[in-house]
Amino acid sequence: MGVENIIFIIALLAGGGLFAFNVRKIIRNIRLGKKLNRTDRQADRWKIMTRVALGQSKMVVRPVAGFLHLLVYVGFVIINLEVLEIILDGIFGTHRLFAPLLGGFYDFLIGSFEILAFLVIFAVVVFFIRRNIIYIKRFRQKELNGWPKNDANLILLIEVLLMSAFLTMNATDQILQSRGVAHYIEAGSYPVSSMLTGIFSSWSTEGLMMYERIAWWFHILGILAFLNYLPYSKHFHIILAFPNVFYSNLEAKGRISNMKAVTDEVKLMLDPSATPPEPSDEPVKFGAKDVQDLSWKSLLDSYTCTECGRCTSSCPANQTGKLLSPRAIMMKTRDRLEEVGKNIDANKGAFVDDGKSLLHDYISAEELWACTTCNACVEACPVNIDPLSIIVDLRRQLVMEESAPPAALNAMFTNVENNGAPWQFSPADRLNWADEDA
Amino acid sequence: MELKVRTLASYNAAGESPEILFWVGCAGSFDDRAKKVTKAVAKILQAADVKFAVLGTEESCTGDPAKRAGNEFLFQMQAMQNIAVMNEYGVKKIVTACPHCFNTLKNEYPELGGHYDVVHHTQLIKSLLDEGRIRVEGGIFKGKKITFHDPCYLGRANGEYEAPREVLSKLDAELIEMKRCKSNGLCCGAGGAQMFKEAEPGDKEVNVERTEEALALNPKVIAVGCPFCNTMMTDGVKHAEKESEVQVLDIAEMIASAADL
Ligand code: SF4
Ligand code: SF4
Numbered sequence: 001m002g003v004e005n006i007i008f009i010i011a012l013l014a015g016g017g018l019f020a021f022n023v024r025k026i027i028r029n030i031r032l033g034k035k036l037n038r039t040d041r042q043a044d045r046w047k048i049m050t051r052v053a054l055g056q057s058k059m060v061v062r063p064v065a066g067f068l069h070l071l072v073y074v075g076f077v078i079i080n081l082e083v084l085e086i087i088l089d090g091i092f093g094t095h096r097l098f099a100p101l102l103g104g105f106y107d108f109l110i111g112s113f114e115i116l117a118f119l120v121i122f123a124v125v126v127f128f129i130r131r132n133i134i135y136i137k138r139f140r141q142k143e144l145n146g147w148p149k150n151d152a153n154l155i156l157l158i159e160v161l162l163m164s165a166f167l168t169m170n171a172t173d174q175i176l177q178s179r180g181v182a183h184y185i186e187a188g189s190y191p192v193s194s195m196l197t198g199i200f201s202s203w204s205t206e207g208l209m210m211y212e213r214i215a216w217w218f219h220i221l222g223i224l225a226f227l228n229y230l231p232y233s234k235h236f237h238i239i240l241a242f243p244n245v246f247y248s249n250l251e252a253k254g255r256i257s258n259m260k261a262v263t264d265e266v267k268l269m270l271d272p273s274a275t276p277p278e279p280s281d282e283p284v285k286f287g288a289k290d291v292q293d294l295s296w297k298s299l300l301d302s303y304t305c306t307e308c309g310r311c312t313s314s315c316p317a318n319q320t321g322k323l324l325s326p327r328a329i330m331m332k333t334r335d336r337l338e339e340v341g342k343n344i345d346a347n348k349g350a351f352v353d354d355g356k357s358l359l360h361d362y363i364s365a366e367e368l369w370a371c372t373t374c375n376a377c378v379e380a381c382p383v384n385i386d387p388l389s390i391i392v393d394l395r396r397q398l399v400m401e402e403s404a405p406p407a408a409l410n411a412m413f414t415n416v417e418n419n420g421a422p423w424q425f426s427p428a429d430r431l432n433w434a435d436e437d438a
Numbered sequence: 439m440e441l442k443v444r445t446l447a448s449y450n451a452a453g454e455s456p457e458i459l460f461w462v463g464c465a466g467s468f469d470d471r472a473k474k475v476t477k478a479v480a481k482i483l484q485a486a487d488v489k490f491a492v493l494g495t496e497e498s499c500t501g502d503p504a505k506r507a508g509n510e511f512l513f514q515m516q517a518m519q520n521i522a523v524m525n526e527y528g529v530k531k532i533v534t535a536c537p538h539c540f541n542t543l544k545n546e547y548p549e550l551g552g553h554y555d556v557v558h559h560t561q562l563i564k565s566l567l568d569e570g571r572i573r574v575e576g577g578i579f580k581g582k583k584i585t586f587h588d589p590c591y592l593g594r595a596n597g598e599y600e601a602p603r604e605v606l607s608k609l610d611a612e613l614i615e616m617k618r619c620k621s622n623g624l625c626c627g628a629g630g631a632q633m634f635k636e637a638e639p640g641d642k643e644v645n646v647e648r649t650e651e652a653l654a655l656n657p658k659v660i661a662v663g664c665p666f667c668n669t670m671m672t673d674g675v676k677h678a679e680k681e682s683e684v685q686v687l688d689i690a691e692m693i694a695s696a697a698d699l
Contacts, residue, residue, distance in 0.1 A: 061622075251545065252541070252544075252545050252595060252596050252597070253594055253595050253596075254541040254545055254591050254594075254595025254596050255541070255545035255546060255595075256505060256506065256546065258510075258514065258546060258549050258550060259510045259514075262510045262511055262514050263514060263550065265511070266511065266514040266515055266518055267518070269515070270515075270518055270519075270522075286510065286511075287508065287510075314622070316624055316625040316627060316644045316647070316648075317638070317640070317644070319624075319644075319647060320627075320637075320640045320641065320642040320643065320644050320647055321639075321640035321641030321642060322637070322638045322639070322640040323638065323639070323640075324638070366638055366639075369635070369638055370637070370638040370640070371630050372590070372625045372627060372628070372629040372630045372632050372644065373506045373590075373629050373630030374590040374594070374625035374629050374630070375590060375594040375595055376590075376594065376622075376623075376624070376625065378594075379594050379621050379622075392506070392508065395506075395507065395508030396508040396509075396510055397508075398508055399507060399508035399509050400508065400509065400510065400511060405507060405508065405509075406635050406636075408634055408635035408636065409507050409631060409634060409635050411634075412503060412504075412507070412631065412634040412635075413504055413507070413509055413512055416499045416501070416503070416504050416512055416516065417512060417515075420464075420497075420498030420499050420516070421464040421467070421468060421498075421499050422464055422499060422503050422633075422634055423464070423468055423469075425467075425468045427495055427498070428495055429467075429468070430462070430467045430468075430494055430495050430497055431443070431445070431467070431492065431494040431495060432467075433462075433466070433467060433473040433476050433477065434441060434443040434477075434480070434492075436473065
């Protein structure tokens with residue numbers, strides 16, 4: 001085993017270890033959320049995950065973006081099979097370890113990877129144009145200013161670089177193969193990179209070997225770096241989309257959960273002889289003020305959000321110029337959750353009140369009161385995120401803990417309470433319609 | 439047709455039980471426009487010989503607007519009281535002309551002890567037509583352009599897009615779809631308790647946006663299936679000063695009118 005292999009193994013362990021460390025932190029953050037049972041109906045959950053996450057069924061609703069995304073997605077998944085070979089070669093100092101084992105099939109694989117790599121570059125270039133040159137409203141809205149916009153472009157750049165390294169590595173490799181250089185066994189078929197050999201054909205064998213090695217290292221170190229970039233990026237969805245869809249809401253979208261704590265109190269109010277529920281150690285909160293008061297699924301949702309803006313572009317409030325944007329609701333939830341996570345890290349594992357909260361400091365009452373609960377955002381989301389449940393949880397806090405609904409809604413509540421209708425009519429008149437003339 | 443509406447209490451006193459409870463809802467009981475829809479539904483039920491009852495003064499708000507505005511206490515108070523009344527009478531099947539009542543009764547009451555088989559009026563009318571219990575020909579709607587505005591709480595919230603369309607198809611009219619329809623339908627702007635407050639600051643009202651989309655198709659009728667959509671779309675048509683050319687009608691009214699009830 002040479003020095004090169006040892007360096008490789010160290011890089012692999014470091015990259016993998018750092019990623020595991022960050023993922024554990026994120027899992028801890030998600031677990032800060034409130035309990036919610038999403039482990040029932042396993043068979044349905046596997047089905048929906050296969051259809052929506054693996055099969056991208058909600059992406060194709062917008063055919064252009066859906067098709068391009070499919071190219072990148074399939075390309076990404078399949079080309080990563082190659083990474084397995086790269087890792088084994090790196091550890092054992094071999095070169096194209098699988099070639100002798102797979103024979104002709106190996107040529108087919110490498111050929112397919114190359115075509116996919118080319119298609120990925122094509123799709124990524126179109127994505128870049130869509131994001132930066134053509135005017136598409138959902139990519140220009142204000143919540144994307146700053147880091148989110150740079151994040152999106154950086155990902156596109158990384159993808160182009162990784163694919164270019166892969167293709168030029170193959171280009172130099174095949175020249176080395178044809179020159180019969182030891183170690184570079186004849187293997188693979190190169191439908192795309194064979195067109196690049198012209199660039200390198202005048203290079204010396206040493207120069208080519210050097211480039212081939214650099215591209216090889218760049219490819220694998222790039223992937224390790226990318227892996228560790230994910231937890232800071234909207235690109236984390238490539239992993240989280242799967243669990244997030246698996247734990248989707250399987251009930252009718254119109255159903256909003258009944259709060260158990262309220263049920264207990266209302267039962268006591270209506271029937272004082274009922275047995276009061278066991279007191280729990282947690283103080284009962286009615287609604288959500290901060291991220292810890294949301295369900296764990298809402299927190300997983302926030303880490304999964306791809307910031308694609310399909311929710312926002314179908315939101316009636318947003319379309320008519322209101323402050324509300326369901327995408328911004330998800331992004332703010334993630335930002336606040338990250339902040340809370342850092343607070344916990346800095347304070348030896350316990351959250352110390354920082355005088356801030358998701359409600360008010362991140363999400364304003366004005367945003368929340370613009371929602372019509374129409375579920376368009378939930379329907380539009382390609383990874384089954386539910387911004388509406390966060391909105392309702394925060395509204396509950398505004399109403400039940402802070403008694404701060406808009407005055408008109410307060411009046412509506414009073415009417416429901418006193419007259420059994422949201423308007424000021426007498427309950428005695430409920431059947432008058434039957435006797436009035438048509 | 440003369441309406442004969444009986445309450446559940448009167449059925450009960452006579453030792454009878456109805457086939458179905460017609461949950462009228464607050465809009466259907468008090469809003470002048472929605473009351474017409476209520477009557478149309480009652481006429482259809484009567485014409486189809488459906489033994490139906492209403493709760494009358496024993497009905498109270500389902501609590502939907504309170505819940506969606508964040509007042510879970512008030513919602514559950516309403517729900518528990520309504521459930522107590524309905525369970526006392528042994529209610530099994532409910533029809534309602536309000537998608538909000540429909541959604542709440544169907545999806546949120548069971549966990550609180552209210553288990554009923556709940557249908558939206560367009561679903562019931564569809565089965566009455568299918569079973570031949572009522573018959574319609576196009577009547578005044580024959581050949582006219584009609585577009586249907588999906589109520590969020592029937593469509594996306596409960597996945598029912600077909601029943602209203604199948605009922606409308608019986609009218610021999612020209613049914614045209616807006617670009618944003620079915621699962622992609624745009625809200626009228628009333629849901630989530632918006633009906634009871636001013637909209638937040640913005641550059642347009644949601645109902646104006648939606649009505650413009652419908653009016654762009656040049657329909658004679660904008661068909662609706664919800665009392666709140668009805669108000670919102672009617673206001674939108676007025677805003678566009680098209681009320682002399684375009685009507686906003688509930689599907690029940692269209693069927694009652696086409697069947698000469
Ligand atoms: S449910 Fe609320 S946030 Fe979601 S699309 Fe409708 S109005 Fe917008
Ligand atoms: S919530 Fe879903 S639809 Fe909205 S931006 Fe995030 S991933 Fe896209």
